[in-house]
Amino acid sequence: MSELFEQRRREPLLQEVYYEQSVNFKEKNLADPEIDAMLTDLSIDNARRKRTSWRRAYKSLELLIQRYSGGAPLADLEAYAARAFAQFQRHYAAFSDAKLKLWEPDAYQYVMWLLSLAVLLGLKEWVPTIATWISTDPEDGQDVLVSRLFGRLGVSLPGESLIHDKPYADLLRATETHGEAQQQAMANYLKRWYGGMKDCYWFDLHKERTDAGFFGYWSFEAGLVTLLWGIDDGSYREMRFYPKDLADFGREQAMAPQGEVQKPHISRRTGERCPYAGRWGVLESPGAFVQERMFRKGDVFPEGIGRDRQEGPVTWIVMGREDGGPTREA
Structure with a gap:
């Protein structure tokens, strides 16, 4: 591992050689003309196209997280985030019946990732669109924490009870308390977060074969709640899984003067x-x-x-x- 990568990476479990291999593979997949053609070829079985389309969408989100884990500059992540959101938008435009069902642990975490990264990277304009990717059918799950997070951003979603008590009960508590109790709820959430993710597909991915595509472990929603509820994160900002620099970046974006013009891309x-x-x-x-x-x-x-x-x-x-x-x- 090069000294530069070791200094730059945010995810301590990430190995440079596997990181580069995985990133390159995902990048090629996202720009593969054969897959592009397949996704628009209506003669191909619809279920197969839907699987391929979904894989391209969630892999673009994994790649965004992987870039963050590998130490990419935060300002540069905006383009990767916009690309990921555009892939999800393309998928749901083509397959409108494939909404995220909150009772599924993976789907719930996708919602947390998408919403958190949109806000923390200064792309709040995507929030109403992200909400349309979530099923509101009661049989698919309606969640109070998801409802509260979107509600804080001006988007209404149904939900009166918490679907996944582990580990989200502590995060929900952080939105209902103040001061030390609120900070303690956040610390408890970060302590229990990884263990509470055992039903997600990426849990313990770093222990799998070297080409399994490990992209890093981050509780982005902890940064989101810290930002939206204005919590002092001094007591938990050094805890594992907390994206402290991204939370700081999100705070800077929120405090930027209205109408400030960002420097244009090259x-x-x-x-x-x-x-x-x-x-x-x-x-x-x-x-x-x-x-x-x-x-x-x-x-x-x-x-x-x-x-x-x-x-x-x-x-x-x-x-x-x-x-x-x-x-x-x-």
Whole structure:
């Protein structure tokens, strides 16, 4: 393991060689033209397309978390988050019957990840859309904690009882108390969080075979509640699984002056040469990258692809540089 990666990584269990292998595999999958074609080929069995579509969506979320675990700059994670949300949006537009059912531990955690990362990375505009991916059928589960979190952000969802008492009872308690009791509830939640995730597919993933795609263990929802309820995290910010720097970043985003203009991403038009090796994408709508490719320094940027409704000259925006440099203009 290189000294740079060891210093940069946030997840202490992450090994550089396996991290690079997994990240590269996921990136190739997300830009695989054969999968693109399959997802739009109605002659292919619907169930197969749905499975493939869902895999691409949740793998894009895993990749976002993996980038965070590996030490990617927080400001650069916005593009990866927007891509993940766009993949979920694409999936649910194509398969509207495949909503997240809160009684399922994995689905519940997906909701926590999606909502928390949207808010902590300054992408609150996605919150109402994320809410539409959740089933509101009583048989699929209606949860008071999920309802309370979305309600804090101005989105109404039904829910009067807690579906998963372990470990979420402590987190729910943190939204109902104040002062030391609130801080203690958060500390208790972080203590019990990992053990309470044993029914999730990724539990103990770091112990599996080396190519299992371990992407890191983080209670992003602990950072979300800390931010939304204005809790002093001094007593638990050093605890395992708490994304302290992301919580700080979210706080900075929330405190930024209204109307403050963020520096634009580094971008180039069709026909211009690539200034930095890395992953570049084309925007279909604000924050939603629909065309992604790896380019070497000096490559000429091509036109858009017609099937993505961006045929002809387009603007390519850097999503991640191989040299680890900034993705926004100085």
